[in-house]
Amino acid sequence: MTGTQTPAGAGAAPAIDALDGRLLELLAREPRIGVLEASRRLGVARGTAQARLDRLRAGGVIRGFGPDVDPAAIGYPVTAFATLEIRQGQGEQVRRHLREVPEVLELHTITGQGDMLCRLVARSNADLQRVIDRVVGFEGIVRSATAIVMENPVPFRIVPLVRQAAGLAPETGPAAAEG
Amino acid sequence: MTGTQTPAGAGAAPAIDALDGRLLELLAREPRIGVLEASRRLGVARGTAQARLDRLRAGGVIRGFGPDVDPAAIGYPVTAFATLEIRQGQGEQVRRHLREVPEVLELHTITGQGDMLCRLVARSNADLQRVIDRVVGFEGIVRSATAIVMENPVPFRIVPLVRQAAGLAPETGPAAAEG
DNA sequence: GTCGTTCTGTACATGATGCCCAGGAGAGCG
């Protein structure tokens, strides 16, 4: 470990270099790839690729390799974002409430006192009503606004950001948005 | 393609059963696990686990096993959501514009004519201004509102939804929110 | 110049993978 940096809190942020960036990009594009195959493609020794990967994982850059599950494929094709206004001091209760709702895929607290933003999924537009009722049916929530997702022109991606962080040139190929 | 919508193949989306659900949960919790180890934990033959996994992947339930990269760890600790109002007929241009911005991690079109919602990251609050300027500095965007994420009480998770879809009992353990 | 770090190339033992097959249990159908 080169543990000179000890950034408390937010971002550890050990800037990644070009090799890290290429490794991450490779893993994002072809997750089934192994360390050995990755090292071949990167043109480095296997030990190097392995050391880099270990370092990225230890440094928290790679949180894990969780399966990317498509909610639509398991019966939840409708996605929505709900903005919730929370009564003063009810934040913790609301958090606990929303954590219990499976259809709440993620929850953020955002600027503006008492505001939260959450991503929801539902089995249908009609079912979304049920989900919203359950979500907002809680005393601590004083107001809510829901926006239904119609299309997803840019699915979640990380590769372009990784390339930028690694000092690599922006993608130029035909398919310039993956990962 | 639009990642969230159900693909044209319509007939697909076969409800997953309990074994599928447990397999998905296992993979979500311990991604480094192999098929062999998974089959042991599930108490089924290896061939069964392998067949189930293959089926889940073929059916689009598992899109892949991409590395879960933490933007904060590569120098982008600030997250924000921006709502954009788009001028009639400029949607496609705006999409292409936003696709070119690495800090745009995902983009959705939402209800309300001409509205989009995107997730942004930045190196700092000050840097966020630069990102927003780049995002909204485009003729097709007539208005925008940004909400900075302060906390993330529920990071993106899929396990509770999978359990529900698979007909398994909701999580009851001490740590009831992962994935 | 010398030290410390990183990368290289190689080696080895272990274990997982991909693939195959015969048999058995269960569900649905005629």
Add this chain to the structure above:
DNA sequence: CGCTCTCCTGGGCATCATGTACAGAACGAC
């Protein structure tokens, strides 16, 4: 009731990747 189809089981096999280790070379820092 008996049949067939599907799925799961349990085993085997060859190949391949993994984890780990080590000595030497390249590079930059002091």
